[in-house]
Amino acid sequence: MTTAHLIQTDAEALDVARSLAAEFAPTASERDRDRRLPHDEVERFSASGLWGIVVPRAFGGAAVSHATLAEVIALISEADPALGQIPQNHHCLVDAVRLIGSPAQQDFFFREALQGKRFGNAVSESGTPNAKVVTARLSDGPDGLRLNGRKFYCTGALFAHWVPVAAKDKDDRQVLVYVPRDAPGLEVLDDWSGFGQRTTASGTVTAENVVIESQQVFPRAQLFDPPTIHGPFAQILHAAIDLGIGRAAMADLRTWVRDRARPWPDSGVARAADDPLTLAKLGELVIQQHAAEALLERSGRYLDAAREDSTxxxxxxxxxAVAEAKVVTTEFALRAATTLIELGGTQATLAEHNLDRHWRNARTHTVHDPVRWKPHAIGNHWLNGATPQRHASL
Incomplete structure (x- = not known):
């Protein structure tokens, strides 16, 4: 693969993201319709240097602000939310190296990230009592460490060079095992059939007696105890993806109301764009978008502060702060995607336009974690000073 460009500043990261977004957007609907996996686009994306921007400056990275990182993901997701989601786990797993890696692990894996190597995801499992249960095992036998298990929702694994697998070791401690994508015994299946985010290749990973070296093993439990920003770091990226989906729906909504939609006869106007009820609904959406953007940027500032001082x-x-942003970006993405069809009219439902992809993408991605729990956590903290549970879903 091509050696990745080295991005050095926040401004450069945003400029590169805008350029790539303009490149990816024209063919995004076609990829969704045909479920064409974005192999070439992912190569271009990681070669741009955007997959290395969270590497600490001490190791040669840009260590961009969290607000910048979120806007990069939002820009790419506005163009193609599948491409926005694929590096989400990568960035989290690069930051995991910062949080829990040994000096030797940091030196190796940060260099891998800066060279354009991609980290996939094999953390979640299906068929377990809840999303936090881990059954994959890292065993220690006479012939060394061996990894066995089956994972699902493995976004990015198909495109990855490294596939970090969540498992338990012989002492029942949670670990992350960074496995080479081509390791004997590791298989990545493209069996994702979700109706949205169709080209993320979020399928199955199986590990059967995969040989593991000790340097590939990270103490996963330390991602949350003592307190770290790993959970809100993951969540701000999910919120950014939803913001991007909502922005894309808004762009199509503006075009359809201006150029394609017909006014309701009772409105007394000649253009749908002059219908007062339509304008009021659009105004509410614009306010919601701006609130989502402001809360996302604000949550990035809180993350920056906590990265420097993780009390x-x-x-x-x-x-x-990230939970607040996640609630509003979720509601905005779903509302914008639904309003596009409502105000676009029956013609907006035709398959040839593929406008339903925005709702399919928003609805699929926003069930990643239960947003309904976030207002409770926010209210309980505000009123009672309660500390939310520390995990990747808040």
Missing amino acids: PARVTEASI
């Missing part, structure tokens, strides 16, 4: 109080503040 329990700062980590809690960051978690709550």
